[in-house]
Amino acid sequence: MIEGGCFCGNIRFTIAEKPQGDYLVANCHCSMCRKTSAAPFVTYLVIPKAAFQYKTGTPKILQSSDKSSRQFCPDCGTHLLFATTDRPNNFDITTGSLDEPNRFTPTVNVHEESKLTWLHLQ
Numbered sequence: 001m002i003e004g005g006c007f008c009g010n011i012r013f014t015i016a017e018k019p020q021g022d023y024l025v026a027n028c029h030c031s032m033c034r035k036t037s038a039a040p041f042v043t044y045l046v047i048p049k050a051a052f053q054y055k056t057g058t059p060k061i062l063q064s065s066d067k068s069s070r071q072f073c074p075d076c077g078t079h080l081l082f083a084t085t086d087r088p089n090n091f092d093i094t095t096g097s098l099d100e101p102n103r104f105t106p107t108v109n110v111h112e113e114s115k116l117t118w119l120h121l122q
């Protein structure tokens with residue numbers, strides 16, 4: 001079981017482990033991820049929605065574009081996840097909200113055209 005939550009502890013969630021192999025982990029460099037997280041880029045764990053469950057707390061949902069929404073802790077503001085109608089069966093979970101973020105190494109970069117110029121990834 002993968003577990004995570006927000007900074008203040010109001011929101012806790014669990015993610016079922018992938019039966020075989022690992023979920024995709026991707027860095028997104030788009031300006032909306034940057035702004036909503038106030039971070040240079042965001043690393044996401046891409047999971048099936050069915051694997052995700054809130055245990056405590058109720059998120060605030062932001063409709064961040066026509067297609068996309070993001071969920072936050074209403075108390076501390078932690079960006080928890082991203083959802084888009086382009087991939088209706090997925091949630092993209094911010095790895096920074098996970099209890100063991102080091103378990104999840106990104107293998108893909110998306111929206112590199114928006115990547116900050118000083119950022120040099122291996």
Ligand SMILES: [Zn+2]
Nearest residue numbers: 006008073076
């Ligand atoms: Zn919180």
Ligand SMILES: [Zn+2]
Nearest residue numbers: 028029030033
């Ligand atoms: Zn993005």
